[in-house]
Amino acid sequence: LETLTIINENFIPANEASVLISDLALQRGYGIFDFFKTKDHRAIFLDDHMDRLFHSTEKMRLPLRKTREELKALLAELMKRNNIADSGIKITLTGGYSPDGYMLSKPNLIITQTPLVLAKEMNTAGISLITYPHQRQLPDVKTTDYLMSIWLQPLIQSKGADDVLYHKDGIVGECPRANFFILTKEDELLTPSSNILKGIVRKHTLDIYSKRGSASERDITLEDVRQCKEAFITSSTKNVLSVTRIDGEPVGSGQPGEISHWLWKEIQSRINQTI
């Protein structure tokens, strides 16, 4: 069975899905997207992702020309036809086919579905980050701009690290595809409040932890990170993933922390409740 991709109203074999080169996502890097998982044929935290997608379309003037219910129906049709139980679904809106290569045109809607192997247990290896000074432009929008993070890959690899944590003048931001958290020695959970993309698992993590302790969104310095007990990242694909080294130095004990593990299980439990 061939996997299908949606381009505007059409279902197209995934390996043939194409756009004209005049699209502004290609010519000018102008596009937005959202991404969510399916598990056992159910979309995970779908309304959260719809909220964020519609925020992005509005802020970036890329109208979907569909109601939320129409989009959900289209997604359901794609999931039915593709019949992939566990997957990642990516909804992209581009700047469209611009006659002059600069002015926005009618957005192209692209929806892809790809199989995902979902982890049954938390990855307990822990990951290693480097820090790098960078601030994403239009940070509250999930744009297609990953120029810096892809450009940084050789540096990340040369340091034996797995990913990069951006900061601006020593104030911590986010990873390219994940939010960042620390647990202080006083068991306070902290995550950056501004100039970041607010992730869906980030939201659920704050909500879950706030039922047992103090969870705050505020500025975090690199010095706060050096003093913390645990650090982890959150994302739709990773749920919760421990950070055990930053810039070559161990974080806390240098081992994945208990709270990270507990949060992974709590997020997993919320995911299971939705299916």
Next chain:
Amino acid sequence: LETLTIINENFIPANEASVLISDLALQRGYGIFDFFKTKDHRAIFLDDHMDRLFHSTEKMRLPLRKTREELKALLAELMKRNNIADSGIKITLTGGYSPDGYMLSKPNLIITQTPLVLAKEMNTAGISLITYPHQRQLPDVKTTDYLMSIWLQPLIQSKGADDVLYHKDGIVGECPRANFFILTKEDELLTPSSNILKGIVRKHTLDIYSKRGSASERDITLEDVRQCKEAFITSSTKNVLSVTRIDGEPVGSGQPGEISHWLWKEIQSRINQTI
């Protein structure tokens, strides 16, 4: 006669030229390009553009897999087949078809040619700019990242302006598609030295002016701009274009300046020497 576009080794009717949606320029905004004019079937300042293109391919790890001579031969073939005397030629290299949607793959080479109506005289209307705090990422590379400038279009229009001049903490940078110059009251020509894309017409402008006066690359503040006698922008499409208003205030006399006009003619003369 149908205009042709090159995609890798293939000549394709321009209105059918497409790429698969897995290309990283579309998915992740990872691409570079260069753009030059042709006049009377001759490429203008071609070696300057080749120098910059090869700098971009190297820094961004997007190998062209062609020597400069092979690329020139391909451009000559396109120009011969399309037979458009006055045109703009855009050479784009994308991050390629990435299996995982993140790691760089074999770059796609896209070359388009579109007719241009070249001005015989300088546009003496002068343009109006707004200033906006922004720093392009990887500024010395001509990337496809125009996210901010396209997003700013409604603000620019609401102010009755034509374009935006970026600054960082009051230090002037560049326009999205042009370099910025001021002429001081002491007839010193100044243009920002760092954190910008070094344009080809910028280079020729500095060289031309240095034969009659002082031309320097250095930091310019917004206050310097308020005190200047003339301001103008340079680009391959515009040559030299006077800036007569910034943030609603007149620049110098509020009329296009003499030096801007003289430089336009000198640049035009160099262009004519190449054909």
